[in-house]
Amino acid sequence: MSPTVLVAGVVSLYISVNVRGFPVTYEPSAKPGWARSGTAGVASHIARVHRALGNDVRLCTLVGRDTAGEAIRAELRRDGLSGPGVVESPSSSLGVVLVDPSGRRMGMPHLTALDRVEYPFEVLREQARGADLLVLTNAKFVRPLLPRADTLGIPIAVDVHLIDDPAGEYNRPWLERARIVFCSHERLGDPRAWVADLLRRYPRCEVAGVGMGARGALAGLRDGRLVEVPAVAPAGVVNTSGAGDALFATFLDGWCRHGDAGAALRDGVLHAGWKVGHRLPASVSLTRAELAALRAAAAPPVTWGRWDG
Structure with a gap:
């Protein structure tokens, strides 16, 4: 049976622009190789x-x-999401993503317009009726809720993105x-050690996952198991923006449907790897049938171990 999922957080109008490389060299005017705009x-x-x-x-958004x-x-x-x-808020969130030829991205979200707005809890409560999962992103306007x-x-799920300290003040309300x-590896030392620390520090957490970019992803479970899946990119790498979101969202879908962390993480890595082959990854997603077909053709292996050993 399909789960009912509430998602609370930021929706922005973004433009993604190709640059020659990082750091970006100053020029009075430069023509990008490509540019795309859309909601992200x-x-x-x-x-x-x-x-x-x-x-x-x-x-639930502003x-x-x-x-x-x-x-x-x-x-x-x-997209059927209205x-x-x-x-309604006074103004909307905007953002720019710079993408180099290897697919590396530098995101510049401008969220000031939403950071000072109070989202009505009564609306979220009504939207949550009958929901199986609350995906409460770590946007500032979500924190008071x-x-x-x-x-x-x-059940609540969150991707805390670029985190380095599991005891940090800002993200603690979500982690508790x-x-x-889930989070990104980009500011972590050893992702396995971070998973172990998080699961020991926060007893309500059942799954702690880390997206590791070109190294794939891993997830630790409350019972001490650790699952790892290597990265795949069936259509190459064009833009890695939002790869972590795709990994996280697809994992949640599998976890809600069948509770198999290995299969859910495999599908998350596969979906994220397919998306990064597009210039605007947020604008494209696989259906269930398309994901199954891709899995049959290019499923990465799933390896089990322990984080508590």
Whole structure:
């Protein structure tokens, strides 16, 4: 049975631009090799993945009535993600992603417009009715909602992205409440040690996952098991933006449906690896049938070990 998933967080209007390399060399004017624009942002990307996989998705976000907001609302309507959880704000969030020829990206989200806005908990509570999972991203406007969301009795999941300290002040409200926690390897030392530290420090966490870019991903389970999956890129690497979102969202889909962490992580790595072959990864997602076909053709291996050994 398809799960019902609430996703709360930022939806932005982004432009992705190709650059020759990093660091970017100053020029008064430079023509990029390519450029793409569209709706992106963590909540948008996660919600699109779940929608494409056939899940019932309720999106809780803030969108302005400005020009950017008009474009965002049009895409949300097109994707079946517009609804009462999309609340009006004074202005919309914007962002730029610079992408080099190897697919490395530098994201520049401009979230100031939303950081000062209070999202009504009553709307989130109503959207959460009958939900199987709350994906509460670590956006600033979501943070005050956490204590009351925790009382709803619905499992919480979060990707804390570029984290380095599992005891850090900002992300602690999510880490104390979430059953599933993912993050990026980019500011970690040893991802396995981080998983062990997180699971020992936060007893409510059942799964701690790390996206490791070109090295794939790993996830530790409360029972001491550790699963690892190497990276794949069936169509090459064009833009790695949002790869972690795709990994996380697809893992959550599998975990909700069958509870098999190995299969869920494999599908997450596969979906993320397929997406990075596109210039605007947030705009494309595999359906369940398409993901199954790709799995049959290019499934990466799953390796089990221990994080507590």
